[in-house]
Amino acid sequence: MSTTESVVYYDVEDDFAVEPPGPVRAWVRRGGLSTLVFALPMLVIFGVFSWLPIVNSVVMSFQRTNLVAPAKWVGWANFAYVLNDPLLPTAIGNTLWFAVLALLIGYPLPLVVAVLMSEVRRFRGLYSALAYLPVVVPPVVSVLLWKFFYDASPTGVFNTILGWVGLGPYPWIQDADWAMPSLVLAATWAGAGGTIIIYLAALTSVPPELYEAAEIDGAGIWRKIWHVTMPHLRGVLLITLILQVIATAQVFLEPYLFTNGGPANATLTVLLLIYNYAFANSLGGNYGAATALSLMLAIFLAIMSIVYFRLTRSWSEE
């Protein structure tokens, strides 16, 4: 009796118990639907504003269009155009030059500052705030400010200051040879704060007893830095290095605002060239060439990023 009753009961009240649940229902039961609903706005926004434009630009790199008349398929013509453009080697060379200068000036400087700051005991917060302050200044504002400082006349701000110690006047951004180092200097000032904070955080992870042990062994400050601090920063240094290389490959703001690629194309970078292809012509840009070069740069940066992920993985596994 009771068995019969229980069978009836299950039949009437609960289908699921009789048949095994389907995969969709199981997915819904596990909360998949609500996850999807929550994720949907993000997916739509990401799809419409990120992936759709990316796909469109890949398509556009094989077309000739002025965004008004219907686009024409041109095969690899845009890529051929870009690769034959005499300005491309100039732009790549300038971008590499920027990267090298940034490595020479911009890479070691934050490290030195961070190590020095970690050594001081008093006013540490003040120093941190001062070091980070330039990062807070909007980039356009800082560029315009530096542009003013870089006035090449003897009465310019930097030239006046350097004149007090008998140096200069220097041409700064008004000279093809000086322009790029000047840009790197300003970019370093603007960006060093963020890196300094990263290094400072990494420095706190160095166990103090290692310094004490080194001191007992008679190590001075430089030997402590070289034998204790640096090995602990190795991983962070590697990451910041690769991130910097990727960031410098994309340098746009400084050359665009300081010199617009001049003087005489001395600061024309790859990204500025892309911008110029697309937007600098008053009669409608060469959007095909711009997207073609964008695509090539994207592939290059993707390779860089893979290297980055490989390296960071091996670092975190150590």
Add this chain to the structure above:
Amino acid sequence: MKPTTRGLALGLASVIGAVSLAACAGGQAPAPVAPASPTQDEKVTISVVSLLPGSEQAAIDAFNAQVKEFEAANPNITIEPQEYEWKATTFAAQLAGGTLPDVFEIPFTDAKTLIQNQQIANLDAQFKTLPYADKFNENILNAGKGDDGQVYAIPAKNVYGVGLHYNRKLFEKAGLDPNKAPTTWDEVRTDAAAIAKVAPGVAGYMQMTQNATGGWQLVANTYAHGGRVQTANPDGSFTSTLNNDGTKAALQMLKDMRWTDNSMGSNFMFDWSSINQAFAAGKVAMYTSGSDVFTSLVQTNGVKPETYGLGAMPQSDSPDAGVLTGGTMAAMAADATDAQKNAAIKWIDFFYLRKLVDKDRAIADAKTLAANKQPVGTPVLPMFNRAQWEENQTWIKDYINVPLDQMTGYTDTMFDLKLVGEPSRSTQEIYKLLDTVVQTVLTKKDANIDELLTKANNQAQALLDQQG
């Protein structure tokens, strides 16, 4: 450099380009242009070019007064003033992105290609409603006509000849006669050196170098030396002649002033607005630009009128020497509606043109400007003909407040010198190639002018061939 998480996004840089490009890709094809008869009643709002960004309050007040007057006469039209400066390097992006005012301004040189590309609207029906439509100088009007003979862009605002602008105060300081503008390039060179000597940090003479304006002014300088930068062939093709003797002479002069005399100061990156700024600030003693630039020097840069002088573009002995002339046209984006176009033509008539041909309107306009202490009477070239232009000058005689006696160097010869239009093909692109040439000459001591021009000429020819 700041290594940041930027690097994590694969190829973010390219994505920036890609996103901005593709975001524009959704732009719609222009609606078929159907001339319509203007209607009176429909309520419509149009945005129009007001003044340059950063203009002084008095200039804004004067403009607003004109808007009020227009709206009172046309109650169905609302005007939205929008600050605007045409720049070769931003115009295309603004047009594609739809951020231009409804009625915007373009240089003569660009209209034909914009029409071919179907990027600007057909305003023919509206243009024909102007009572003086048939009185325009045909050459000027032609710049805004399509292959179909219809009017797409309407001459507006100005027709200029390039002149030599100079700072009278710096002339006096150097012991030069401020009432005597240099009339030859040798005099320009001597005067520049004299000024640079007594005023350290000041450029005795400077030229624009950036954003296609470097090429624009080098071509003006080329014409002044009797050269031309492109020639039309009987078969319809064009030949680039950037390596002509006039351009070489113009560049050699810059090279000598820069590296031998050191009379060009120490800043060499200027475009139209930044050289105006430097001139008004007394950092540049002489430069060449459109004859009408005084108005924006006053409205935007606060130049002191008593320091300003305008001379004719110095001409070489060559029989081909001439003055570069150009100007501004009013146009609308291809997707403008008929109601907008009908409103726009009324605004173009009211703001730009009627004051040139109608006595009452000329006086009313001059009165408003003068009351707001805005320049009246800045020298421009006639849009219709010389007789009409002279008549117009007599109408507004009482309101002219610009120091015309300091501009006689230009006005005395403005109808005598040969006027030469800008190169008609790939103009702005060729100007940009020449930017690089001018910048190189001014920033690299060992620059080889012949080599630079040969290289630029090959590139320019490729552009011309591409355009067919």
